[in-house]
Amino acid sequence: MSIWKTRLAVLAAVFLSTAGCADTEQAGPAVSFSAERFAALVDTLSEPGGFFDSDNIVSNEAGYLHVKQTLRRLGVEDGVYIGVGPDQNFTYIAQIRPRYAFILDIRRDNLIEHLLYKAIFALAETRAEFLSILFSKPVSNTEFNAVAPTIEELVAYFDRTAGDESLFRRNLERIQAQTGAFKVSLSNEEILRVSELYRAFFERHLDLRWEYRSDGDRGISFITYRAFLLGRDLAGAHGNFLDSDADYRFIRDMQARNAIIPVTGDFAGSHALRAIGDFVRGRGDRISAFYLSNVEYYLYPEGRLDEFAENIRYLPTDSRSVMIRAFVNLRQKAHPKRVDRHLMTTVLQYTRSFSQLFADGAYRSYQDLGVKNYMQ
Numbered sequence: 001m002s003i004w005k006t007r008l009a010v011l012a013a014v015f016l017s018t019a020g021c022a023d024t025e026q027a028g029p030a031v032s033f034s035a036e037r038f039a040a041l042v043d044t045l046s047e048p049g050g051f052f053d054s055d056n057i058v059s060n061e062a063g064y065l066h067v068k069q070t071l072r073r074l075g076v077e078d079g080v081y082i083g084v085g086p087d088q089n090f091t092y093i094a095q096i097r098p099r100y101a102f103i104l105d106i107r108r109d110n111l112i113e114h115l116l117y118k119a120i121f122a123l124a125e126t127r128a129e130f131l132s133i134l135f136s137k138p139v140s141n142t143e144f145n146a147v148a149p150t151i152e153e154l155v156a157y158f159d160r161t162a163g164d165e166s167l168f169r170r171n172l173e174r175i176q177a178q179t180g181a182f183k184v185s186l187s188n189e190e191i192l193r194v195s196e197l198y199r200a201f202f203e204r205h206l207d208l209r210w211e212y213r214s215d216g217d218r219g220i221s222f223i224t225y226r227a228f229l230l231g232r233d234l235a236g237a238h239g240n241f242l243d244s245d246a247d248y249r250f251i252r253d254m255q256a257r258n259a260i261i262p263v264t265g266d267f268a269g270s271h272a273l274r275a276i277g278d279f280v281r282g283r284g285d286r287i288s289a290f291y292l293s294n295v296e297y298y299l300y301p302e303g304r305l306d307e308f309a310e311n312i313r314y315l316p317t318d319s320r321s322v323m324i325r326a327f328v329n330l331r332q333k334a335h336p337k338r339v340d341r342h343l344m345t346t347v348l349q350y351t352r353s354f355s356q357l358f359a360d361g362a363y364r365s366y367q368d369l370g371v372k373n374y375m376q
Helices: 003-020 035-045 068-074 088-096 108-123 127-135 151-160 165-181 188-207 225-229 245-256 272-282 295-299 305-314 351-359 366-371
Strands: 080-083 100-105 260-264 287-293 322-328 344-350
Touching: 035 260, 035 272, 068 088, 068 322, 068 344, 080 088, 080 272, 088 100, 088 245, 088 287, 100 108, 100 272, 108 127, 108 165, 108 188, 108 245, 108 260, 127 151, 127 188, 127 245, 151 188, 151 225, 165 188, 188 225, 245 260, 260 272, 272 305, 287 295, 295 305, 295 322, 295 366, 305 351, 322 351, 322 366, 344 351
Parallel strands: 080 100, 080 287, 100 260, 287 322
Antiparallel strands: 322 344
16 A cells, blocks of 8 residues: 555544544534644645755744734634744734644644644743743743733843753753654654754744755845744734733644644645645635745746645635735835835735636736735
């Protein structure tokens, strides 16, 4: 039996167990998966990892919060969330409050990083503890408003607090124990990668930036993790999930219920995205939001937009479902809603609008993807 037939057989068993059991998954909006089911979904939904020329440990999207108010105005909530990349997803998830979520990325490293985050959520009861563990910097509640510190207070505290190597080592042991409890099968190399990703946060902390693997930043001024955490929406308000106790508790609770599932896969691939669609459809759910980042920027010149569009059409969506797109501002072809000199402009589009425009042959350039029938 081939690996894909084996995975499909296991996935079918997961579908049957979901449909045949009146457990907590069917009792209400709070979906819970057992550790065994979580690990089975990670495995059976995933494709083999592919190459992407970046250490995408942190986001490079300065305007990721610019659609926050529009998401709220449109009533984008509940349902199922699909996203890509690292922790910007937690902010979108906190805004949308889905029943469960999938983080789909072609890089296996992204899956491993989300297991690292999942372990830190399990260990950290508060936002301050989360950043303390992430950076291996001791936390002192006497240094800021311990009841409800703002994101500015947290960033300022961890900026002036030195990291501690011994704390890093102790935390790493705890994180490794936690990741083992998730039951996801990791190779020795992947277990080592957990420690390498964790050390990147320790050594570069708030100065960490998105980089190309081949030649660093290529002269592009990518935002720091500090700037990312301090991001603002178009009304000038902070909005990262670490700015709010309620948002943090929501994400932490979802992680505890194994309801944020990292998957390795290609947006234009033949398995992962469609398997997610089958799983969601089998449960009678719908996709409420699909955060694409700038994946289309790579798919379009590769001639793979057709496959991606077919996968989008395959997903169980409705008239309320939206795509969250980070449009890359090309030279002389910047988005009309570009803010300052941001590398990317974040916009929304209804999923069915995308499918209709694609069917009509309206996307004749990458520019068209960003400027036709968008919302911000």
